[in-house]
Amino acid sequence: MIVDKQEFEVNGMSYTIRSANLADAEELSALRVQIDGETENMDREPGEAFIDVPGFERIIQTDAESPRNLFLVAVVHNRIVGFSRCEGVHLKRFAHKVEFGVCVCKEFWGYGIGKNLLKQSIEWADANGIKKMTLSVVETNEKAIELYKRLGFEIEGMLKNDRILADGNYYSAIIMGRFHL
Ligand SMILES: CC(C)(COP(=O)(O)OP(=O)(O)OC[C@H]1O[C@@H](n2cnc3c(N)ncnc32)[C@H](O)[C@@H]1OP(=O)(O)O)[C@@H](O)C(=O)NCCC(=O)NCCS
Numbered sequence: 673m674i675v676d677k678q679e680f681e682v683n684g685m686s687y688t689i690r691s692a693n694l695a696d697a698e699e700l701s702a703l704r705v706q707i708d709g710e711t712e713n714m715d716r717e718p719g720e721a722f723i724d725v726p727g728f729e730r731i732i733q734t735d736a737e738s739p740r741n742l743f744l745v746a747v748v749h750n751r752i753v754g755f756s757r758c759e760g761v762h763l764k765r766f767a768h769k770v771e772f773g774v775c776v777c778k779e780f781w782g783y784g785i786g787k788n789l790l791k792q793s794i795e796w797a798d799a800n801g802i803k804k805m806t807l808s809v810v811e812t813n814e815k816a817i818e819l820y821k822r823l824g825f826e827i828e829g830m831l832k833n834d835r836i837l838a839d840g841n842y843y844s845a846i847i848m849g850r851f852h853l
Pocket of ligand 1: 711713714774775776777780781782783784785786787788807808809810813815816819
């Protein structure tokens, strides 16, 4: 779906959150690789599972047309610095829920961008009959876990030894859900 854009000013920085459009595809393709290289909190090492420009164009188009998908970007001075997606499933038995994912480029952490991408997504979900938002987050990502809890997510479970990080150790993933009944 497409939602109206919103303006924010946090800690002296102005930014816009709006629905992604096809012209964003090139920037998003590069930004995703950049953020994958800035943190181990995403699923991929930089360059893995690369999505090229036509790939992003297809995702943006699908998300714009699907009543259960939402693709938001955060823009500072015409530059995309973060994005989030809610992705639904076509199967009727899962029609009530969407999976949420978010990332913000490191230089712009701490300006409420992650929080506001999530808030906008929750507002959209609640207004569009979505009963459950789900996500998974690596156990050490305390900042994200606290943010999700504060905005109504609860811990549903844990996937043990879900991934191996650069230190060679296994880490678990926390599964969280937010219910709107
Ligand atoms: C997790 C992430 C999305 C948060 O986005 P952000 O824009 O940096 O975070 P925000 O500025 O919205 O802050 C969210 C909360 O985190 C806390 N926080 C922010 N910066 C912090 C810091 N440097 N140290 C500790 N807590 C911090 C604050 O409590 C804030 O909530 P508040 O404003 O209500 O007090 C972002 O850091 C990110 O993309 N990280 C890498 C990818 C990732 O982890 N994605 C999530 C995977 S599940």
